[in-house]
Amino acid sequence: MARKIPDKWQSSVKAIKAVQVAFDMDEKIQLSIRKQALDAGLSPSDQIRDILGLPINKRPKRPRLTVSLAPSDYQLLADKYQLQAEDQLEIKKKLMDDLIAHINSCNRDEKE
Numbered sequence: 188m189a190r191k192i193p194d195k196w197q198s199s200v201k202a203i204k205a206v207q208v209a210f211d212m213d214e215k216i217q218l219s220i221r222k223q224a225l226d227a228g229l230s231p232s233d234q235i236r237d238i239l240g241l242p243i244n245k246r247p248k249r250p251r252l253t254v255s256l257a258p259s260d261y262q263l264l265a266d267k268y269q270l271q272a273e274d275q276l277e278i279k280k281k282l283m284d285d286l287i288a289h290i291n292s293c294n295r296d297e298k299e
Contacts, residue, residue, distance in 0.1 A: 210235075 224234035233243045256264075258272070265272040268281045
């Protein structure tokens with residue numbers, strides 16, 4: 188007997204049926220596609236879809252960067268910031284401050 192998919196998950200059915208395709212190609216080609224995507228304000232995946240003539244979801248996405256942090260990473264960062272590893276929100280705030288300071292420093296160096 189087939190299980191009925193809950194109504195709140197119906198919108199995800201298409202995504203579940205999609206198959207991710209990975210491309211092993213020359214690093215220069217990958218870098219070029221990534222740069223084109225960045226210049227066009229697209230994800231690399233959307234840039235590939237555009238190149239291939241496939242439809243792209245034009246809904247604006249939240250502009251965010253992500254990084255995966257293991258529990259050991261949180262411990263290292265907690266030590267760096269003199270916090271507890273469980274204080275993940277405060278660690279995230281410190282990380283954002285560090286990233287912003289890094290970019291500001293790079294921008295200052297470029298102007299000199």
